[in-house]
Amino acid sequence: xxxxxxLSATLIEEGQYLLDCLIYIQLNMVRCGVIEHxxxxxxxxxxxxxxxxxxxxxxxxxxxxxxxxGTLPEVREQLEFGIKDRIARDALKRLELxxxxxxxxxxxxxxxxxxxxxxxxxxxxxxxxxTPAYCARSRRLTTRNGPRKxxxxxxxxx
Numbered sequence: 001x002x003x004x005x006x007l008s009a010t011l012i013e014e015g016q017y018l019l020d021c022l023i024y025i026q027l028n029m030v031r032c033g034v035i036e037h038x039x040x041x042x043x044x045x046x047x048x049x050x051x052x053x054x055x056x057x058x059x060x061x062x063x064x065x066x067x068x069x070g071t072l073p074e075v076r077e078q079l080e081f082g083i084k085d086r087i088a089r090d091a092l093k094r095l096e097l098x099x100x101x102x103x104x105x106x107x108x109x110x111x112x113x114x115x116x117x118x119x120x121x122x123x124x125x126x127x128x129x130x131t132p133a134y135c136a137r138s139r140r141l142t143t144r145n146g147p148r149k150x151x152x153x154x155x156x157x158x
Contacts, residue, residue, distance in 0.1 A: 010098065011113055013105025014067040019075075022068075023082035024098050031092045038083060050076055 012021050026038040026046050038046040047053040049061065051072075065075050086092060097104060103113040 010101055011103040011105075013103075013109040015069050017105045017109075019068055019078055019082065021098060021104065023079060023086065024095065026079070026083055027086060027092055030087065031094065037087065046079075049079060 010021075012018050026044060029035045029041045029044065030038065035041050038044050039050075045059055048057050048059050049064075061072060065072050068075050068078075070078065103110055105113070
């Protein structure tokens with residue numbers, strides 16, 4: 001498991017929460033000091049979102065715009081404004097909200113998500129068979145302005 005300790009999934013509510021996450025991700029290489037703006041990083045989704053890449057596209061831009069509740073020109077404008085704003089304010093630090101949360105969104109979204117998570121367990125396969133051992137990992141359900149709730153995510157694993 002090469003990336004197991006550093007990668008995890010986070011459920012994100014559509015609309016503004018998804019846009020904020022998209023901006024945060026686009027700023028990863030800026031945050032590390034490798035580049036000054038996402039347009040300088042050839043391998044980011046920035047070029048595809050801004051319409052600069054037309055071959056070998058990976059993103060479903062139409063669906064992303066639908067999830068962001070905007071047209072493509074609106075999404076491009078909001079993305080560019082958000083990136084420029086965070087760079088200008090030097091608001092680039094790593095945020096636990098995006099890196100440690102199991103889900104990010106409104107209180108209603110988190111309550112719906114929490115019910116789904118408690119009724120589901122992920123299975124990790126080892127040598128083609130499900131392993132019987134259980135472990136629990138504590139992660140937070142987070143709202144931007146509300147209290148944090150800690151939940152346990154049950155995982156089948158070695």
